[in-house]
Amino acid sequence: MSAPHYTHPDREREECVFEVRGVTKRFGDRAVLDDVSFWIPKGEFLCLVGPNGAGKSTLLKVCLGLLEPDAGTVRVPGAQLPDSRVLGYVPQRKSFARRFPAKVEELVAANLRGKWPLRLRAAEREATERALARVGAEHLWGKSLADLSGGETQRAFLARALVTEPKILILDEPEAGVDVMGRRELVEVLYQVSRSDELAAILVSHHPETIARTAERVLYLEHRVVAWGLPQELLGSAELAAISDPRLRSTRWDDDSRPPPVPARER
Amino acid sequence: MDWVVEPLSQAFMMRALICGAVVGGLCAAIGVFVVQRGMSFIGDGLAHAAFGGIALGLLLDIETANATWVALPFTVAIALGIGWGLRTGRLHGDVATGVFFSVSFALGVLFIGLRPPERAVVNVESILFGSILAVGETDLWVVTGVAAAAALVLALTWSRLAYATFDPELAQLSGVPVAALDYMLLALTAVVIVVSVKTVGIVLVSSFIVIPAAAAGLLARRLLGMTAVAVGIGVGGSFVGLLGSYHLDVASGATIILTLGATFFLALLVRR
Numbered sequence: 001m002s003a004p005h006y007t008h009p010d011r012e013r014e015e016c017v018f019e020v021r022g023v024t025k026r027f028g029d030r031a032v033l034d035d036v037s038f039w040i041p042k043g044e045f046l047c048l049v050g051p052n053g054a055g056k057s058t059l060l061k062v063c064l065g066l067l068e069p070d071a072g073t074v075r076v077p078g079a080q081l082p083d084s085r086v087l088g089y090v091p092q093r094k095s096f097a098r099r100f101p102a103k104v105e106e107l108v109a110a111n112l113r114g115k116w117p118l119r120l121r122a123a124e125r126e127a128t129e130r131a132l133a134r135v136g137a138e139h140l141w142g143k144s145l146a147d148l149s150g151g152e153t154q155r156a157f158l159a160r161a162l163v164t165e166p167k168i169l170i171l172d173e174p175e176a177g178v179d180v181m182g183r184r185e186l187v188e189v190l191y192q193v194s195r196s197d198e199l200a201a202i203l204v205s206h207h208p209e210t211i212a213r214t215a216e217r218v219l220y221l222e223h224r225v226v227a228w229g230l231p232q233e234l235l236g237s238a239e240l241a242a243i244s245d246p247r248l249r250s251t252r253w254d255d256d257s258r259p260p261p262v263p264a265r266e267r
Numbered sequence: 268m269d270w271v272v273e274p275l276s277q278a279f280m281m282r283a284l285i286c287g288a289v290v291g292g293l294c295a296a297i298g299v300f301v302v303q304r305g306m307s308f309i310g311d312g313l314a315h316a317a318f319g320g321i322a323l324g325l326l327l328d329i330e331t332a333n334a335t336w337v338a339l340p341f342t343v344a345i346a347l348g349i350g351w352g353l354r355t356g357r358l359h360g361d362v363a364t365g366v367f368f369s370v371s372f373a374l375g376v377l378f379i380g381l382r383p384p385e386r387a388v389v390n391v392e393s394i395l396f397g398s399i400l401a402v403g404e405t406d407l408w409v410v411t412g413v414a415a416a417a418a419l420v421l422a423l424t425w426s427r428l429a430y431a432t433f434d435p436e437l438a439q440l441s442g443v444p445v446a447a448l449d450y451m452l453l454a455l456t457a458v459v460i461v462v463s464v465k466t467v468g469i470v471l472v473s474s475f476i477v478i479p480a481a482a483a484g485l486l487a488r489r490l491l492g493m494t495a496v497a498v499g500i501g502v503g504g505s506f507v508g509l510l511g512s513y514h515l516d517v518a519s520g521a522t523i524i525l526t527l528g529a530t531f532f533l534a535l536l537v538r539r
Contacts, residue, residue, distance in 0.1 A: 103489060
C-alpha cells in the first residue's frame with residue numbers, strides 16, 4: 001500500500017494567522033502531545049480529529065494559553081496570547097449554564113467587557129445583536145440560559161465567541177450533547193461561519209457530517225500529527241473511519257502506510 | 268403595629284435587629300457566589316474552623332468577646348489552605364472542607380480543655396448557638412465596620428467574581444484574575460463567618476450563607492436579581508425571626524434560621 005499524499009497550505013502564498021511549532025506536553029512520563037506542529041492560513045477552517053485521549057483537548061488548552069507547553073510555541077502574528085479579542089473559544093456544551101441565572105445577552109456581552117455586565121451599554125448592545133444575528137439567534141435575546149435547548153445554548157456560546165470579532169475561532173466539540181435537530185442547525189451555522197474569508201478556526205469534532213460540511217483542511221492527531229491535508233484526501237480514509245466508528249477506534253495505520261512526515265519548512 | 272414597635276423600644280432588641288439585618292444581608296450576598304460555585308458546605312467548615320480560632324484565643328487568656336481577633340486570622344488561614352488544596356488539585360472540595368472542619372473543631376475542644384482550671388468557665392453554648400440578644404454597642408460597631416468593608420470589597424469585585432463563578436476558564440481567557448478572586452472569596456467568607464458567629468453561633472451561621480441564596484436561586488433569572496432577592500430574604504428573615512423569637516420567648520438564632528427555612532420552602536413552591 002503506498003503512502004497517501006497530504007496537501008498542506010502553501011506558506012509562500014498564504015498569510016499565517018496561527019502557528020503551533022514543536023509543541024510537547026507531558027503529564028508525568030506520558031507525552032500527551034509530542035512535537036506537534038501546524039499552522040493555519042487566514043480564513044481557513046481546520047478540523048482537528050483523532051480518537052478519544054489523543055490529546056485534542058490538551059492541544060486546544062495549549063492553543064488558548066490555558067496550559068503551558070513543556071516545549072514549543074503557539075503564536076499569533078501581531079498578538080500576545082491569551083487574548084479573547086484574538087481567539088474566540090466555544091467550549092463543549094456547559095451543563096452548568098442551566099443553573100446559573102443569566103440572560104443570553106449577558107453571556108455574550110461578558111466577553112466584550114471582560115466581566116459580567118450589570119447593564120449593557122449602547123455599543124455593547126449593538127455588538128451583541130450583531131453576534132447573535134451572525135449565528136441566526138436574534139430570537140434568543142432576553143431568554144434565560146436555563147430555558148435554551150442544547151443547540152440554542154451552543155449558538156449563544158458561538159455568538160459569545162464571535163462578539164469580539166476574533167481572528168481565530170477555537171471550537172471544542174460544539175455539537176457534543178446536542179440532539180439531532182439541534183446539531184443539524186448548528187452545523188449549518190458553523191458552515192456559514194466557515195465561509196468567512198477573514199476568520200480562521202480550529203474545530204474539534206467526532207461527527208463526519210460536521211467535518212464534511214465545514215472543514216477546509218483536516219488534521220489527524222494522535223499525540224503527534226499523523227495526517228494533515230485536504231478533507232477529500234482524508235475523508236473516507238482509515239483515520240476518519242477510526243474515529244467515526246467506535247469499533248474501529250483503535251485502528252492504527254501500518255508503518256508503511258503512514259503519511260509522509262510534515263516537511264521541515266512547514267514545522 | 269405594637270408587635271413591631273414594642274420590641275424596638277428596647278435598646279438590646281434594636282441592636283440585635285440591626286446586627287441581624289447586617290449579618291443576614293452580607294452573608295446572603297456572599298452566599299450567592301458560594302451556592303453558585305457548589306460550595307455550600309464551606310460555610311459549615313469555616314464556622315467550625317472559627318470555633319478552633321476562638322478556643323485558641325481563650326487558651327491564650329483572651330476574653331471571649333476579643334477572641335474574635337484570634338479567630339479571624341486563624342479562620343482566614345484555614346480558608347486559604349482549603350483554597351490552595353482545591354486549586355492545586357490535591358484535594359476535592361468536600362474532602363478539603365470535611366478534613367479542616369473536623370480537625371479545627373477537635374482543636375477547639377482540645378484548646379478549651381487545656382485551659383487552666385482556675386480560669387473562668389467558658390460558655391461554649393453561646394459560641395455554638397450565638398447570643399444575638401447580648402450584642403453590645405462595641406460588638407455592633409465591629410460587626411457593622413467589618414460588614415461595610417466586606418460589602419465594599421464585594422461591590423468592587425462583583426462583576427469579575429460573577430464571571431469567574433459562571434466559568435473560570437472563560438473568565439480567565441477574558442483576562443479575569445480567577446485564582447486571586449477564588450482566594451479573595453474564601454477569605455471574605457471566613458471574615459464574614461467569624462463576625463457573624465456572635466449573632467447566630469457556629470452551628471447556624473452557614474444557614475445564613477446558604478438558605479437565602481438557595482431560595483433566591485429558585486426565584487431569580489439574573490445573578491443581580493438573585494443577589495437582591497437573597498439579601499432581601501437574609502435581612503427580612505433576621506427581622507421576622509428575631510421579632511418572632513421575642514414574642515414567643517424562644518431561642519433567637521434557631522427562630523431566624525427556621526424563618527429562612529420557611530422562606531426557602533415557600534420559594535420551592537412558587538419557583539419559576
